[in-house]
Amino acid sequence: MSLISVLKHKNNKALFTTPSHGGKFFVLHKFYQWYKHDISEVEAYNPMKALQDAERKASGLYGVKYTKFLTNGSTSGVISAIIASECKDILIWNNAHPCHKNGAELAGCNIIEYSVEFNEDLGLYKAITPTEVSELIDKYERKDLAIIITSPTYEGFASDVKTISELCHKKGVKLIVDEAHGALYPFSENLPESAVKYADYTVQSLHKTAGGINPTALLHSNDKDPSDALSKINTTSPSYPMLTTIEANINFLNSIRGKKYIDNLISGIKKLNLPLYNDDITKIILKHQTLSGFELSERLYKHGIEDERTNEKSTMLLCGIGTDDKKLQRLKKVLNNFGF
Numbered sequence: 041m042s043l044i045s046v047l048k049h050k051n052n053k054a055l056f057t058t059p060s061h062g063g064k065f066f067v068l069h070k071f072y073q074w075y076k077h078d079i080s081e082v083e084a085y086n087p088m089k090a091l092q093d094a095e096r097k098a099s100g101l102y103g104v105k106y107t108k109f110l111t112n113g114s115t116s117g118v119i120s121a122i123i124a125s126e127c128k129d130i131l132i133w134n135n136a137h138p139c140h141k142n143g144a145e146l147a148g149c150n151i152i153e154y155s156v157e158f159n160e161d162l163g164l165y166k167a168i169t170p171t172e173v174s175e176l177i178d179k180y181e182r183k184d185l186a187i188i189i190t191s192p193t194y195e196g197f198a199s200d201v202k203t204i205s206e207l208c209h210k211k212g213v214k215l216i217v218d219e220a221h222g223a224l225y226p227f228s229e230n231l232p233e234s235a236v237k238y239a240d241y242t243v244q245s246l247h248k249t250a251g252g253i254n255p256t257a258l259l260h261s262n263d264k265d266p267s268d269a270l271s272k273i274n275t276t277s278p279s280y281p282m283l284t285t286i287e288a289n290i291n292f293l294n295s296i297r298g299k300k301y302i303d304n305l306i307s308g309i310k311k312l313n314l315p316l317y318n319d320d321i322t323k324i325i326l327k328h329q330t331l332s333g334f335e336l337s338e339r340l341y342k343h344g345i346e347d348e349r350t351n352e353k354s355t356m357l358l359c360g361i362g363t364d365d366k367k368l369q370r371l372k373k374v375l376n377n378f379g380f
């Protein structure tokens with residue numbers, strides 16, 4: 041039985057259990073449907089087996105050993121991956137998301153910081169290359185070493201994850217890939233290759249680009265079962281409505297409809313005819329001839345367009361499941377005013 045069908049199941053027992061609202065008392069009526077489906081591991085529902093089945097099915101679909109559904113974002117996936125890797129030393133990008141360092145600190149391992157090349161023209165960091173990884177693991181060669189890389193970067197620069205994983209595994213180094221911004225990659229040949237099949241651990245946020253609700257995410261492992269590590273930082277009362285959206289989200293991405301959605305998104309962005317500066321077309325980088333990134337951002341905002349991230353040189357607009365043609369058309373009109 042899937043999680044989706046467990047949540048559809050009508051229960052006729054009087055539940056003297058947590059949550060005490062029992063799906064019948066709504067503190068905030070606007071979300072009464074959420075309360076109705078907010079079940080826990082009681083016998084009347086028994087959703088744990090459905091969760092295990094859903095995670096096992098997902099691992100098959102992604103072609104990995106284990107997939108875990110996360111209801112506390114990629115943040116929890118990264119921290120758990122570092123704990124699960126059992127590394128003593130870990131190479132961490134000095135500009136990475138704070139969860140990388142937090143994870144290493146919680147896992148009690150020694151942090152070795154590294155830097156990656158900066159693209160001055162765009163005011164953005166590039167993705168780490170195999171050569172850079174090779175130099176790092178040669179320089180810091182030691183037992184129980186791990187490296188965590190961010191691919192794609194926030195702005196859509198992707199690493200050659202296949203070659204990097206080969207390099208790491210030749211030297212016995214565990215590879216963790218923060219693919220928080222690449223959850224669509226396993227479902228499209230027009231996007232960079234996903235790390236899921238190559239890395240020891242890969243973390244993806246469904247909520248960032250893949251249509252998931254905040255903060256749903258996935259942790260994939262080709263190493264050990266990360267359940268133990270996850271249990272060290274996770275609640276023992278997970279949100280089954282959220283977990284169920286993850287199951288439905290993966291079903292959607294893997295469906296003909298989902299793939300068509302991604303194809304349409306990519307072809308819609310291509311029609312904007314903008315210069316492509318990165319490896320992932322869904323993260324639109326805009327660089328204006330005369331305006332700074334901040335000036336452009338401000339002007340776009342005045343015309344009803346809010347970007348995801350801006351620096352002095354460029355502005356990035358994030359697209360994903362939910363960015364429809366109408367939104368892109370609106371963007372096109374505004375960009376035309378600015379000479380793009």
Ligand SMILES: Cc1ncc(COP(=O)(O)O)c(C=O)c1O
Nearest residue numbers: 112113114115137218220245255
């Ligand atoms: C590169 C990167 N990794 C990890 C995270 C954390 O992701 P989440 O918000 O899903 O916890 C973020 C969030 O912005 C991110 O940009």
